Amino acid sequence: MADWGEESENPELTEKQKKEIAKWFLTNAPAGEIQYVAKDVRALIADDRLYNMAAAEAFPLFNKAHLVVLEMPDRSGDVIISSFGEIDKDNFFDPRTAQIVTVDHMKQVCTKVRPANDEELPSAYVEEFRIVYCTRGKDVDGPGVNFDFAVVISASRTSPQNFCNGSWRSIWTLEFKDDLQVVEVKGKMQVVAHYFEEGNVQLDAKNECRDSTLLQSPEDCAVSISNTIRHHEAEYMASLEESYLHLPDTTFKDLRRKLPVTRTLFPWQNTLQFSLTRDISRELGIGK
Secondary structure (H helix, E strand, C coil), rough: CCCCCCCCCCCCCCCHHHHHHHHHHHHHCCCHHHHHHHHHHHHHHHHHHHHHHHHHHHHHHHCCCCCCEEEEECCCCCEEHHHHHHHECCCCCCCCCCCEEEECCCEEEEEEECCCHHHHHCHHHHHHHCCCCECCCCCCCCCCEEEEEEEEEEEEEEEEEHCEEEEEEEEEEEEEEECCEEEEEEEHHHHHHHHEECCCCCEEEEEEEEEECCCCCCCHHHHHHHHHHHHHHHHHHHHHHHHHCHHHHHHHHHHHCCCCCCCCHHHHHHHHHHHHHHHHHHHHCCCC
């Protein structure tokens, strides 16, 4: 029999361990829910110093990973918090307005905005092709040299009062290959949804694709690349909707036994009578 006077085999966590656990919960919060998670983490730690240390590391990682969109303080538009536009930890480049915004990561607000200087902007030649991020070759001053862009698309729909949040994130890498006169297009798409009324259901779907188009004038390139991205994103959305419509015959059946404890057959052909599928469909705009 154990001696209750002996020291516990599970010693108290160190401050470093507590901070890392708090950081993990914050960085893994579902889309649109980090402030709610932060409130609970702060209460559980019961140590503001430790919480602030964890939050100072976690919030920038979360904001960049989720491509969080923040309104500029001068109301000139929104900025996507992305590693592609990161000048330093608190300052980010907005390619649409050619401005640098200062961000308070923990409050998730922009505090200042200023015009980007010449060193922070691509060359005049590259600028003709760009209202996106230039990731390589921003100093190229004419034809004959390759350069790369990144297109970042972020959208979210949050409805915490209805226990449902979701987001769309896609990153498109554009490689302008002057020697081959082509633009290589590589895309990564991610759709996340969280439904948490009387349960915890999460969707995290990812897809990658490749394509190419001719290297043309800046105007023609913009049209061609936009159409390529639109085609692949629409195709992926259609595949998601198709798989969602077949959930009753696949995923839902795998989650339950054929006869529940009530000895009543589950109505697989009419699952929309249940709030889970009905509310997810409504909140994510599927089936409209």
